[in-house]
Amino acid sequence: MDNSIFLAKFWGWYLIIFFLILSLNPKRIKQIFNDLNDEKFLIVTSFVAIIVGLLNILFHNIWEPNWKLIITFIGWISLYIGLSLFVFPKRTVAVLEFINIKLVQVIYTLLFFTGLFLLNIVYGIIPA
Secondary structure, rough: OOOHHHHHHHHHHHHHHHHHHHOOOHHHHHHHHHHOOOOHHHHHHHHHHHHHHHHHHHOOOOOOOOOHHHHHHHHHHHHHHHHHHHOOHHHHHHHHHHHHHHHHHHHHHHHHHHHHHHHHHHHHHOOO
């Protein structure tokens, strides 16, 4: 299977599931940010984000102006957030909390539609 198709399926489903979980249980968002104050959770989270981002970039670093660019951006964003959490933990958590408070609905809606878009690319739900 092509890496782009595989990652479009993975990220599409992940973003939809993530959106549904956080929409059905909004307390989970607050719990995640509370857990980021715990050093052990923060280190594990940053390592997971670094690993996921790095693997995504190594297998899919395609800079074409089409849907594949979305997958590349997801990998780079994950790597950036993971490195930021590891190197500048307090500042990064503060920025993430600020963004979450100000733009929570926009961000989660954007994630949902990005997931739908990627799944539509893979499964052809809406023919072009």
